[in-house]
Amino acid sequence: MAEFNKAENLGEWFDQRLNTKAFWKTMMSEYWIPKDINFLWAMGALLATLFGILLISGIFLLMYYKPDVNLAFDSVNYTIMQEVGYGWLFRHIHAVGASIVFLVIYIHMFTGIYYGSYKKGREMIWISGMIIFMTFSAEGFSGYMLPWGQMSYWAAYVITEIFGGIPFIGGDLVVWIRGNFYVSDATLTRFFMLHVLLLPLGILGAIVFHFYTLRFPHVNNQEGDFFDYEVESKKFLDGNKKESKVINFWPGFLSKDIMVINIFMIFFFYLVFYHYNFAMDPINFDKANGLKTPEHIYPEWYFLWSYEVLRGWFFSIAGISGKDLGLMAFAFANGIFLVMPWLDRSPTVAPANRRPYFKIWFWLLMLDLVILTIFGKLPPTGSNAWVGFFASASFLILFISLPFITNMEAKKAGGKQ
Amino acid sequence: MINESRRGFVGKAFGAVAGVGAVASLVAMKKTWDPLPSVMAAGFTVVDVSNMEENKLNIVVWRGKPIFVLKYSADMKPTEGRNVKIGDNYFSVMIGLCTHLGCIPAYREDKKDFKCACHGGKYTDAGVQTFGPPPRPLDIPPFDLDGTTLTLGKDGAAYKELMAKA
Ligand code: HEM
Ligand code: FES
Numbered sequence: 001m002a003e004f005n006k007a008e009n010l011g012e013w014f015d016q017r018l019n020t021k022a023f024w025k026t027m028m029s030e031y032w033i034p035k036d037i038n039f040l041w042a043m044g045a046l047l048a049t050l051f052g053i054l055l056i057s058g059i060f061l062l063m064y065y066k067p068d069v070n071l072a073f074d075s076v077n078y079t080i081m082q083e084v085g086y087g088w089l090f091r092h093i094h095a096v097g098a099s100i101v102f103l104v105i106y107i108h109m110f111t112g113i114y115y116g117s118y119k120k121g122r123e124m125i126w127i128s129g130m131i132i133f134m135t136f137s138a139e140g141f142s143g144y145m146l147p148w149g150q151m152s153y154w155a156a157y158v159i160t161e162i163f164g165g166i167p168f169i170g171g172d173l174v175v176w177i178r179g180n181f182y183v184s185d186a187t188l189t190r191f192f193m194l195h196v197l198l199l200p201l202g203i204l205g206a207i208v209f210h211f212y213t214l215r216f217p218h219v220n221n222q223e224g225d226f227f228d229y230e231v232e233s234k235k236f237l238d239g240n241k242k243e244s245k246v247i248n249f250w251p252g253f254l255s256k257d258i259m260v261i262n263i264f265m266i267f268f269f270y271l272v273f274y275h276y277n278f279a280m281d282p283i284n285f286d287k288a289n290g291l292k293t294p295e296h297i298y299p300e301w302y303f304l305w306s307y308e309v310l311r312g313w314f315f316s317i318a319g320i321s322g323k324d325l326g327l328m329a330f331a332f333a334n335g336i337f338l339v340m341p342w343l344d345r346s347p348t349v350a351p352a353n354r355r356p357y358f359k360i361w362f363w364l365l366m367l368d369l370v371i372l373t374i375f376g377k378l379p380p381t382g383s384n385a386w387v388g389f390f391a392s393a394s395f396l397i398l399f400i401s402l403p404f405i406t407n408m409e410a411k412k413a414g415g416k417q
Numbered sequence: 418m419i420n421e422s423r424r425g426f427v428g429k430a431f432g433a434v435a436g437v438g439a440v441a442s443l444v445a446m447k448k449t450w451d452p453l454p455s456v457m458a459a460g461f462t463v464v465d466v467s468n469m470e471e472n473k474l475n476i477v478v479w480r481g482k483p484i485f486v487l488k489y490s491a492d493m494k495p496t497e498g499r500n501v502k503i504g505d506n507y508f509s510v511m512i513g514l515c516t517h518l519g520c521i522p523a524y525r526e527d528k529k530d531f532k533c534a535c536h537g538g539k540y541t542d543a544g545v546q547t548f549g550p551p552p553r554p555l556d557i558p559p560f561d562l563d564g565t566t567l568t569l570g571k572d573g574a575a576y577k578e579l580m581a582k583a
Contacts, residue, residue: 154520158535161519179452182481186452291476291483293521297535311536314550321552323517380537380549 042260102302149284224349304376312392
């Protein structure tokens with residue numbers, strides 16, 4: 001073992017044993033972030049904060065929640081909401097947090113798409129992000145089941161039933177997932193396990209992996225500029241901070257992130273205290289009843305777009321039933337973002353507004369997602385059904401045409417260069 | 418040299434043991450998620466239809482599923498392969514779960530049809546789909562008939578006859 005001198009102070013004591021100074025340099029004070037970014041690059045740190053808030057509020061809810069079909073509803077709506085000191089606060093934080101985290105995830109994702117931050121070496125960042133998104137979706141779904149209200153029950157019912165559409169094994173698979181012929185106690189306890197342990201653990205691991213994937217390609221910047229990090233960081237360290245294209249992660253980048261997080265937190269707690277209702281559906285204050293479907297069923301707002309893609313197909317085409325078409329479209333919608341880096345055939349990394357065709361594609365996609373989200377909540381009757389159909393079909397067409405559009409764009413740009 | 422081949426053997430042995438262990442664990446994990454034997458044991462539900470009112474939907478529970486039992490009035494026409502005659506009246510006996518995604522359709526006595534609130538599916542009084550995403554008629558559960566008593570879960574003669582016609 002190396003020789004140890006008596007440490008002068010606590011910092012040195014740890015440094016001798018854990019090499020903390022070198023670790024801090026590598027991870028924080030000499031990890032480089034481009035200067036040319038805006039507040040949208042703070043969404044990642046904001047998401048990490050929101051995940052922490054969900055974890056902490058969840059731990060407190062877990063102290064009184066009871067995963068049993070006879071006890072769950074009252075343990076939430078009576079014990080936690082009325083008896084436990086500040087139980088309501090943790091519930092509101094958890095519910096509002098779960099809803100808002102998806103808003104920020106979508107902003108973060110579409111920032112990535114807008115600036116082309118998923119290609120030319122950044123593919124793994126994108127894929128790890130999509131893994132987080134998928135696990136987070138499962139986390140949201142399983143958590144929604146726990147209060148065992150009418151919406152909990154019927155959302156669980158309809159979503160598990162979707163697996164019945166898989167050829168041959170579908171029917172058995174549904175029974176297997178539920179642990180019963182219908183959504184029951186066995187279903188509640190296994191989704192409870194997923195929600196409080198397995199999925200959060202998976203998300204935590206995926207976040208760590210996401211950070212690791214950022215390490216070598218570095219984050220993108222507003223211009224899609226590629227430059228030599230060695231050269232730029234040397235300028236910074238030599239004192240040419242103005243000329244350098246980079247700043248250090250700490251304190252340079254994080255201090256601005258923390259500013260954005262602070263402003264966001266004011267908005268977040270405003271929602272928690274005064275406008276929490278959007279995250280608490282009134283129908284879910286009726287206890288689950290497997291023999292009475294509520295008048296109108298819809299998922300939380302962040303699943304509405306993909307729900308509408310599923311519902312849009314209400315008639316059969318070429319002998320394939322509307323149900324099967326809907327399921328296929330739904331599977332497509334949930335998987336297609338994963339392969340985004342390969343659908344975009346243009347090598348250009350630039351903000352969408354500087355790409356002649358991609359610009360149109362991007363804003364059409366945004367419009368389509370907004371339409372799908374709005375109509376996903378409306379009853380699917382009359383003309384609504386047709387809007388749903390066209391919006392759902394447009395979604396598919398947009399993604400199928402993306403490789404062609406970006407190829408054309410690349411050729412056009414190639415001709416000019 | 419000898420060391421290398423020993424290492425190779427150790428590697429293969431580890432692979433074999435780990436492979437068997439992994440498969441065994443997966444089987445055990447799958448089984449843990451399986452429905453319990455008590456759940457799987459077929460349940461039977463016995464219903465007496467003699468006191469049912471015409472054109473009023475009765476819902477009984479069988480294996481956790483709602484079962485629709487609808488007694489037809491004289492002006493309601495039976496559908497081939499869908500209705501069963503008990504005494505003087507025709508009846509619809511169907512699993513009350515929308516064949517789209519499993520919501521429970523509501524019976525509208527005035528229109529004599531079923532409407533599913535979830536995605537707007539519609540069915541006739543005999544459970545045949547007429548509008549929306551439902552891909553097939555409401556399923557008919559296996560049943561046995563003894564006078565005016567229905568036993569759900571047992572495939573009797575009347576049920577088999579119905580299935581042959583459908
Ligand atoms: C809890 C969830 C998530 C956390 C904590 C997280 C965290 C972060 C952080 C800290 C950064 C660097 C700073 C920034 O550019 O914002 C980042 C970048 C990035 N993330 Fe995430 N992220 C999450 C989810 C996602 C999802 C769902 C996607 C999309 C599939 C995604 C895709 C990306 C991409 C493409 C970048 C690079 C941006 C660039 O190069 O400019 N992330 N993430
Ligand atoms: S579940 Fe009935 S129409 Fe979809």
